[in-house]
Amino acid sequence: MTEGLQARFGKRVRDTPIAEQAIVGMAVGAAIQGLRPVAEIMFADFAGVCFDQIVNSAAKYRFTSGGQTSVPLTICMANGSGAGFGPQHSQMGENWFLNIPGLKIVTPGTVEDHYGLLRSSIRDDNPVLFFTHKNLFALKGRVPAEPSDEALIVLGQASVVTVGSAVTVVANQQMRHRAVEAAQLLTEEGIDIEVIDPRTLVPFDMDTVITSLSKTSRLLVVQEGPPDGGWGATLVSRVASQHFELLDAPPTLLASDNISVPFAASMELASIPDAARIATAVRQLVAY
């Protein structure tokens, strides 16, 4: 992730001890004093170690001080299951932070999105949690050879990945790719789904989802990670309570199993939604 940065940027890139509280806390201190730091804490699971600095310092500094300062900080970490890293290196940490106002949450699923969203995150004057899915490291894509503002992606803009009219499927990161696989399976059956990748969870592009639902009247949210208290449940709840009139079927959440992420491939892969399960959920919604 950081290869070559120190050679290129010198003392602006520092090796740190394994001390997440100090890494994030110092980045907050630097951010309120004129810098625009990027803190890399490796696995998203380690956010637990510096949870206080993220939720009490970074997220609340501007508010607590009555707007005297801002925290233009980006914290990068790798989330995601499916790669055999076991229970403490595979979690979807982004959902832990949804309940903390003051944090933007970015979850890119393609190389282009990663590039454009990371640069927008660094430019943002608010603290941003930037999650790279570790099972997507091998993805290929195109990024500009030289820094280019044209490739920037505004935080809070979903992308419509496949166009369809049968079901709106909202999925990000690894699940976005599996939803696209499911779309291909379903096309052969004559079911065209609209896959929407929200790309950022905070802010969340509700408009794109609602526009799609006006056409499909059916919502499937696919969320990697346990089902409770996450962005998927929030989206289902908001659609059900605020846009009930758009729906012809129960808005549905397909999530990972409600367990810790197991190590062995047989168990781990069974615990995460895949294309087949997404396709099954879509068929049920269509048949409702």
Place this chain on the structure above:
Amino acid sequence: MTDEPDRDTELLLDLLQRMREIRLFEDTVKEWFSSGLVRGSTHLGQGQEAVSVGVTAALQHGDTTTCTYRGHATVLAQGAPLDKSFGEILGKAEGLCGGKGGSMHLTDFSVGALGSFAIVGAHLPISAGAAWAAQLLGTRAVSVSFFGDGAANIGTFHETLNMASVWSLPVVFIIENNLYGEYSPIAVTTANTVLIDRAPGYAMPGVRVDGNDLMAIREVAMTAVERARGGEGPTLIEAMTYRQSGHSRADPATYRPEGELDAWLARDPILLLEQRLAEGGVSETRLADVARAAAENVRSAADRALSWPEPDPTSRFDDMWVNA
């Protein structure tokens, strides 16, 4: 050099007035809490004024501090206005933070007071980060972090002292050792109660000083600040002092051994400084003038703050985001 003693005396009288103002500020807050004027909780620092006033007297414009939820003294010592500080504790719109922070979060960036933190130890890395920014930007600013003996047992203390030392950051760490972590005497919670013994472990100087002796603490701080500004890295200072009241509003502090409070009251930092000044030839009248001026400043600031309006409830949505 003949006018040197007089200049020193004038400075000390200024610092005495500030200590008196802080003491009266705390006394006023205590009264307001007792009479139900203020919500929530508060953590007062009567008896510890010399630490904040002595250390901030060693700072320059542009230097920064962070402190704990027992931080009124530090923020005021650095120059935050009395009325806006009162206003924040009362939850007024004109308060330092517009009423969003309250007693535990007094913050005034305009004087370099980067904040009071309600999580033990959370602000040590914040100060180190401010120091890192100063180092990278070449501003020559120094950061100072004030914290209690209790914070010396939490992870951020160790993480931050190590990183500050290995990066030679311009930061000074001040332990206000008031002998109690909340309700527990230090020996019950801390294996080695000499906290500067930790300094060599992080390859930095450690200095223990009488935290009730304003001149002594200022001297030690000047050395540490100069060292930090010169690029030589951090210093750990342990200022031995005493919290004359309980941990928080709800604490009568019955756990203190008999006689302990009286012994420390006899070494009250304001008393000690006045004794020193009197011995140096400052008249009783002059000392009384300082006390009167402090009382007048605090009273008028309190009256102003009490007269200010409550925040408009809709202002609660402000300051959550930049460019929401």
